[in-house]
Amino acid sequence: MSTFSGINAAQSALQAARAGIDVAGQNMNNLTTEGYTRQRVTLASVAPTGRIGMLASPTFSAGQGVAVTGIARLANEMLDQKVRSTAASAGFSYVRASALSGLEKSLNEPSTTGISAQLTDFWSSWQTLSNSPNSDAAAAVVIEEGTALAAQIKQGYTAVSSQWDSLRGNASLQVNELNAAAAQVAELNGMIRSALASGTPTNAMLDQRSMLTSSIATFAGGTVTQNTDGTVDVLLGGNMLVSGTTANAVTLAGPRSIDGSGAGTNPDGTAGATAVQLEWVSRPGAAIALDGGELGGAVSMLAPGGALALAADSYNAMATALTKKVNEGLAKGQTASGATDFFKLPTSGAAALGLTIIPTKASEIASRAIGGGALDGSIADKISLIGKQADSPDALWSATVTSIGATTKTELKLSVLADLAATSASTNQLANSSVDLDEENVNLLMSQQAYNAAARVLTTMDEMLDTLINRTGLVGR
Amino acid sequence: MITRVTSTTMMNSASRNMQSAAAELSRLQEKASTQKNISRPSDDPAGTAAALQVRADQKLNAQYTKNVADGNEWLTTVDSTLSSVTALLQRANVLTVQGANDGALTLAAKETIAMELESIRDSLLAASNTQYAGRSVFAGTSDAGHAFTAADGNYTYAGVAGSSVERRIGEGQTIRVDGDGAAIFGEGTDSVFAALDAIAADLRAGVNIGPRITSVATHLTTVSSQQAVIGSRQATVLSAGETLLDAKVSLESRRVSIEDVDLAEIILDLKMQETAYQASLAVTARALQPTLMDFLS
Numbered sequence: 152m153s154t155f156s157g158i159n160a161a162q163s164a165l166q167a168a169r170a171g172i173d174v175a176g177q178n179m180n181n182l183t184t185e186g187y188t189r190q191r192v193t194l195a196s197v198a199p200t201g202r203i204g205m206l207a208s209p210t211f212s213a214g215q216g217v218a219v220t221g222i223a224r225l226a227n228e229m230l231d232q233k234v235r236s237t238a239a240s241a242g243f244s245y246v247r248a249s250a251l252s253g254l255e256k257s258l259n260e261p262s263t264t265g266i267s268a269q270l271t272d273f274w275s276s277w278q279t280l281s282n283s284p285n286s287d288a289a290a291a292v293v294i295e296e297g298t299a300l301a302a303q304i305k306q307g308y309t310a311v312s313s314q315w316d317s318l319r320g321n322a323s324l325q326v327n328e329l330n331a332a333a334a335q336v337a338e339l340n341g342m343i344r345s346a347l348a349s350g351t352p353t354n355a356m357l358d359q360r361s362m363l364t365s366s367i368a369t370f371a372g373g374t375v376t377q378n379t380d381g382t383v384d385v386l387l388g389g390n391m392l393v394s395g396t397t398a399n400a401v402t403l404a405g406p407r408s409i410d411g412s413g414a415g416t417n418p419d420g421t422a423g424a425t426a427v428q429l430e431w432v433s434r435p436g437a438a439i440a441l442d443g444g445e446l447g448g449a450v451s452m453l454a455p456g457g458a459l460a461l462a463a464d465s466y467n468a469m470a471t472a473l474t475k476k477v478n479e480g481l482a483k484g485q486t487a488s489g490a491t492d493f494f495k496l497p498t499s500g501a502a503a504l505g506l507t508i509i510p511t512k513a514s515e516i517a518s519r520a521i522g523g524g525a526l527d528g529s530i531a532d533k534i535s536l537i538g539k540q541a542d543s544p545d546a547l548w549s550a551t552v553t554s555i556g557a558t559t560k561t562e563l564k565l566s567v568l569a570d571l572a573a574t575s576a577s578t579n580q581l582a583n584s585s586v587d588l589d590e591e592n593v594n595l596l597m598s599q600q601a602y603n604a605a606a607r608v609l610t611t612m613d614e615m616l617d618t619l620i621n622r623t624g625l626v627g628r
Numbered sequence: 629m630i631t632r633v634t635s636t637t638m639m640n641s642a643s644r645n646m647q648s649a650a651a652e653l654s655r656l657q658e659k660a661s662t663q664k665n666i667s668r669p670s671d672d673p674a675g676t677a678a679a680l681q682v683r684a685d686q687k688l689n690a691q692y693t694k695n696v697a698d699g700n701e702w703l704t705t706v707d708s709t710l711s712s713v714t715a716l717l718q719r720a721n722v723l724t725v726q727g728a729n730d731g732a733l734t735l736a737a738k739e740t741i742a743m744e745l746e747s748i749r750d751s752l753l754a755a756s757n758t759q760y761a762g763r764s765v766f767a768g769t770s771d772a773g774h775a776f777t778a779a780d781g782n783y784t785y786a787g788v789a790g791s792s793v794e795r796r797i798g799e800g801q802t803i804r805v806d807g808d809g810a811a812i813f814g815e816g817t818d819s820v821f822a823a824l825d826a827i828a829a830d831l832r833a834g835v836n837i838g839p840r841i842t843s844v845a846t847h848l849t850t851v852s853s854q855q856a857v858i859g860s861r862q863a864t865v866l867s868a869g870e871t872l873l874d875a876k877v878s879l880e881s882r883r884v885s886i887e888d889v890d891l892a893e894i895i896l897d898l899k900m901q902e903t904a905y906q907a908s909l910a911v912t913a914r915a916l917q918p919t920l921m922d923f924l925s
Contacts, residue, residue, distance in 0.1 A: 182635070255669050261679040261887065271687035278691045278796060282698055283761070285771060524769025524788040532796055535691075538684065539799060545684060553677045556669025563670060574644065578637055587634035592920040 157612050160197075160216030164605035167194050167217045171598030174222055178586045179595075186362035188226045188584040190354060195220045224354040226361065227583050228377065233576040235365055239372035239443030241566075241573035246448030247458075248566035250318055251559040254462055257310035260552045266307065266469075267552070269300045270538060270545050277535035280518055281528035290513035293531075297493065300473070301506040308466040308503035315409040315459045319427060322449040326403045326429070329370045329392075329446070332363045333385065337398040339363070340382035344396075347381045367392070371401075371429070372443035388440040390431065400432040401439065403446075409463050410501060411455065427453040458558055465551040466503035471496065473544045474506065476537045484517030484530035491517035635919065642912040649905040656898045665889050675886050682883045689876050692797055696869040699795035702805035703862040705760040710807065710855040713755050717848045720748045720824060721841070727831050728838040735834075742828040749824040753778060756813050766809030768792060775809040776821070783819045785810050797868040803861055812854045820847040 174192045181187040199212035259265040273296040280289040339360040346353045364375050364385060373387040378395070385393040392399055405427035407413030414423030417435040424430070427450055428438035441447035452459055474494035481491040490509070493516065497505025510516045518531035538545045631637075658667065669676040727733065727741045756766050757774040766775035768787035777784050793806035813820050823843045830837045 252668075252670070258669060260669060261666055261676055261683065263683075267680045268683060268687070271684045275687055275691040278695060282695065282795065283763075519769075522788075524791045525771035526763065526793075527769040527788075527791060529794070532794070532802070535796070536799075538688075549677050549680050552669050552680065553673050556671075556673035556676050559668075559670035560673060578640065579631065581637050581640065582632045582634065585634045585636035587632070587636075589920040590634070592924065596924075 156215060158609060160214070161605050161608040161612060163197065163216035163218060164608070165602060167192070167219050168598045168602035168605060170219045170222075171601065172595060175591045175595040175598060179588065179591045182586050182588065186358050187586070188224050188354070188358050188361075189586045191223045191225060193220045193223050194218065222352065222354065224357055225584060226357070227580070230576070230580040230583055231361055231365075232375070234573075234580045235368035235375060236372075236443075237569070237573040237576040238365055238369045239447075241569040242369040242445040243372070243443040243448040243451075244562065244566035244569040246318075246445045247452055248559070248562045250314065250448075250452045251458055251555070251562050253314055254311065254458060255555050255559045257307065257314065258552055258555060266300070266303050266548055267545065269296070269303050270548065272296050273300050274535045274538040277518075277531045280513075280516065281531035281535060284518045284526050284528035284531060285513055287513045290510070290516055293516065294508055294510060297508045301470075301494070301508065304466055304470050304473075304503045304506060308463055308501060311459055311463045311466065312409045315453060315463075318449055318459070319403075319407070319453055322427070322446055322453070323403050325370050325446055325449070326401060329367060330398070330400050332367050332370070333392050333398040333400075336360055336363050336367070336383070336385060336393045337396050340393070341396040343381045353381070368444065370444050371446045372441055387429075388442070390439070401429050402432050404428055404430045404435065405453075409460060426450075426455055458555065462551065462555060463501070463503070465547065467501055469544050469547055469551075470494075470502040470506045472542070472547055474502075476540075476544065477534060480534045480537060481517040481530060483521065483533075484519055485521045486515055486517045486519075488515070490515070639916060642916060646905075646908050646912060649901070649908045653898075653901045653905050656894065656901050659889050660894045660898050663889055663891070664887055666887050679883065679886045682879055682886060686876070686879050686883065688799070689872055689879060693869065693872045693876070695795045696797050696865055696872060699797065699803055699805040699865045700862065700869070702760055702765060702793070702795070703858055703865060705758060706765050706805075706807040707855065707858050707862060709755050709758045709765065710812070710851060710858060713752060713812070713851050714848065714855065716748050716751050716755070717820070717844065717851060720745060721844045721848060723748075724827055724837060724841050724844045727827070728836060728841055730836050730838075738831045738834075742831040745824050745828045745831075749821050749828075752813070752824070753783075753821060756809060763793075766807045766812065768806055768809065776813065776819070778821065781822070781825055783813075783816060783821045785813075785815045795865075797865060798871075801868070803865055803868070805861070805865075807854065807858060812851055814847065814850075823847060 170192045174190050178189050195218050197215040197218050199214045260267055262268065273293075276289070276293045276296045280286070280293050283289050339356050343353050343356050343360065346356065360383065364383065367373060367385055368375075371387055371392075373385055373392060376384045376386070378384060382395050383393070384391060384395070387401070390399075391397075392401070404417075405414055405424040411425065414425065416423055419435065421436060424436065424438065426438075429441060429446060429450060430437060430439060441450060451457055454460065474496050477494055478492045481493055484491055492509050495507045495509050496502050497507075516531070518534075519525065519527045520529045523529060537543050540546070659665070666672050666675050666679060723741050723745055727738060727745075733741075753776060756776045758765050759773075764770070764773060764775050764786075766787070767773075769791040770786045770788060772786035775786055777786065787809050789810070792804045792808070794802040795805050796802045814822075816822065823840070827837050827840050827844070830840065
């Protein structure tokens, strides 16, 4: 064993301790950095060199000190995976729950100003007209209440349709973010691959990529698979969103309005999708099956059978039922001109948007039965009873409000549960990967002590050499 | 796996707990300040349906109450008119009996009786055209503005046969509020007006009017029985009004029980949540302070 090998060993210990202090410092520096995963110095003791040949001495050797073998990133792929999958379902539920909450707010029920109250006012006004069928004042009230009702139905439909528009607009923006994230993952894949090949540190890039894949999961679900060269693949609906260093772009296709219009045509000339869907840019017309994520939630809400479309249909059904019931009832009555219709549906477009009132004065409302006296109001009385029928617009509205309320309640509960799962997954991940100040302080102290100890070893060596070189052979001088 | 606790996870869970306490506080505050148990359908979907139903019933109740008031006015008008008609016919009856006493009366006295009978006829005609709120109460659904017209001794009824003026006083209940002019006064030659005319003509012509006493008495009976019918209808309307008033109170209490919060309960909940929120703030402030840093020199 060489005399100076002890000094070398102590020097390696000094380096290791400094590396420990550096890493503890880096961890504490990134205490609040989002997505930062704590790091640890990995050390290994250096085995003594083999002793062979003539100079080999039989004395034993302790080893050649310590070596810094790397800086480990304490991430756990299983926990990351859990975070991604729960984030996908939390994103899905969140979009659905918030869209439904918005929808039920636009219903404005139960209240004294909602459609339900307006319907009752409308039917009551027919009673008043029935009591004085020739009164233009009573007729004006019926016409006013009818107009207000038509306006409220229109307003409700418009609220649903603009909510649809904003949800779709939002989803389009998220598709752009998704594409950007996928492109970044592909770029980081390339950087990580070449960094691994050249042996440069990759931890910071891995942190970044992990955050990006989590946000991809929040947007659109999907799965992430690890490759042997350090790259990851991201799959959406079984197809590659990111494959190595290539990212495949997606786009939101389908109608641009709740009535299904504006789908346009695909580049190959075929008609655009009838439902809003996520497609690969390279394969127009084929929908990507989303297994979660905010985009999955948005697409399910925007679908033709989704809650928003059903609500819009309800408004149209209300307008149609109202027109049918009132006009059919009035057809049994008579007016001077012979025309008896009260409501008029639009010839094209949504029924809820174009509902209009035909009569302008008492003599144009057929409140009088055929064969009845001039002041007979029995038809108006019958109209006032429509609200109590089993298939009345009132019952239709009540059913709509109740079903949207029940759906919203369920979806809110689901969202809370999905959120809990996501929170727990993220807590578990953070518990594993986040920086703890106490722990880093302890590490710092340990490294400091190790440094002190190595320095002490060095001092001892130095004193030994001093004894050997300067004091040996001087006995008796 | 035993969860590792770090400053990050502690801060996260502290802020999450404070957030959920604050959210619950805000939910209770909304309830307490709006006093509404159901502010949106998802609060209670079944309760929402019931609330919509009760509100609709309340509006209907208000409308029926208006109808009852209107119907009562009509019936009162008809009833008081019929009372004066009865008085007029009783006077006519007396005059007819007096006029039938042939031998004791001079020609001049007969003429006086005939003239008074004619004036009674005019009064009856005016009574038959009594109006309420611009509508003739004995003319049914006609818009003629009067129930009977007299032209050369012909008395024409303006109403439409079989038609009636109805007021809805309940979901399945309507009540007739007009007087049936044709039944009360009779039509054409059978009418009470024509009968009085005939008696006056007989008096003037010197014919004994003894046989005609019954005709006046018959009309008197008809009017009385019609008045009884009107009276019973008015009783129905009034009792319907009382039922509606009872229903109004019970509907309101149903609405309150469905929609409104229990004030004592909500205030208690709110106070408790306030305390819980303050506790979580205090605990968080304590828990987040110390690290090893505080103890290292």
